[in-house]
Amino acid sequence: MLPGSMQQRRGKGEMAKEVVIIGGGISGIFVLKNLLAKKDEVKEGLHVTLLKREKSGWVSVCGLPYALRRWYEIDKTEINKPQFFIDQGVDFRTETEAVQISVEERMVTLDTSEVLSYDYLVIATGRKPSVPAVVAEAKLEGVYTLNNEADARKIEAAMNKEGMKHAFVRGRGINGLQAAVAFATKGLKTTVLGGPPSLLPSGLDPDMGDMVKEWLEKKGIRFILEHKPLTALKGDGGRLKSVVVGDEEIPADIAVIAIGAEPNTKLASNAGIDVGAHGGIITDKVMHVQRSGCPIANVYALGDCVEVIDGITHRSRLSQYASTAVVQAKIIADNILGELTGRPELYSSYEPCLSPSVADISGLLVGSVGVTTEAARMAGIKTISGKATKLIKARYFPGASSLTLKLIFDAYTTKVLGAQMVGEATVAERVNEFTVAIRAGITARELRTMERSFDPSLAQLVDVTIDAAENALGLL
Secondary structure, eight states, X not given: OOOHXXXXXXXXXXXXXXXXXXXXXXXXXXXXXXXXHTGXXXXXXXXXXXXXXXXXXXXXXXXXXXXHTTSSOGGGGEEEOHHHHHTTTOEEEOSOOEEEEETTTTEEEETTSOEEEOSEEEEOOOEEEOOOHHHHHHOOBTEEOOSSHHHHHHHHHHHTSTTOOEEEEEOOSHHHHHHHHHHHHTTOEEEEEOOSSOSOTTTOOHXXXXXXXXXXXXXXXXXXXXXXXXXXXXXXXXXXXXXXXXXXXXEOSEEEEOSOEEEOOHHHHHTTOOBOTTSSBOBOTTOEEEETTEEEEEEEEOGGGBEEEBTTTOOEEEOOOHHXXXXXXXXXXXXXXXXXXXXXXXXXXXXXXXXXXXXEETTEXXXXXXXXXXHHHHTTOOEEEEEEEEESSOTTSTTOOEEEEEEEEETTTOBEEEEEEEESSSHHHHHHHXXXXXXXTOBHHHHHXXXXXXXXXXXXXXXXXXXXXXXXXXXX
């Protein structure tokens, strides 16, 4: 009996090349999309099998928190249903899980005991939420994580039940704050347990995180940011009723645990694939996985399950962002297609990562790219910084809201290393601007003297960027 994918290949033609993608999140989907765009260029033919545990097609997980805030229905986050890909000749398998990889035999075993063969394997197994022991051991109804569509549906159903009055969130990152905003918008009295010194520490310095905290406190959200442990969850009839933080018991009818996510690497690790210090799969510059430090030429990995090299510190870390995964997907597809078509001009490599990010948190836009002051200090990089607050356009135009920008520079070269911003407009485009500036090695002095476009309805004649750079140089 031939392995499953080999039978399909025989049906399509003996020489058709088989790509198996494990994972149907943003990472796996974008590898698939990029391969489909040029599959007709592969003379032997190209067949793709995608495996995912969920029963949905392509879901925008990043859009789920906004659905919980009732901007739209959760169903709207399914961009394409499975049939969309099936109609393009993809063996798109939902509710299917890979349980074993054999890199020597180029085979993947499924939970149904079926075996698929591959010419190329792409591992996009994503992440799994971290859950403290005190939460796992409680086993109470009403306690959730926010990691996928199924989680979002459970949270939505629970928060819409009668009698919901109090919500609790453990976590100070984007997912945790988005859950807190959803609860507060619903009218629930919401408490967030984070930790010192402030909110969103992976992207913001404490002074910038405090601005987010103050904004959300005005929305009625309470924060506990001291060193206080979550010591107990208490229930009644198997359902959550309160949590204990330190020695304080806090009413809670629903709770979301959002303290981070671990790379889901068990499948890869069991196959002997190298995993790094942060728990992610180690890859080379073209996203090949490695075994004992040696790359495996026909096996790739990407997304939340891999480690990246930081573009500033040059140390390994995680970058669990869709924007990171999309670039990695392009690299993998380029290299598979380049090899299959004999076109070396398609080959590309993944550069060190800057992780630009942006989020709407209850109407406040928060963005960052590059290192924080603390991340630079931990890497032994001496920095200077400048911070400024200014209207984004002339004060007499409607919608002239303010934006606070903090820029971090190398103390010796004054090259920009990081940017953080909080405001009600023009944040995403500025994050992208500073991503380019960091890549280009632009200095504080160059930012200060750089010409910028101006129209009083759209921008200031002297932008907040210039003020922040001059502050860093001690010129203001």
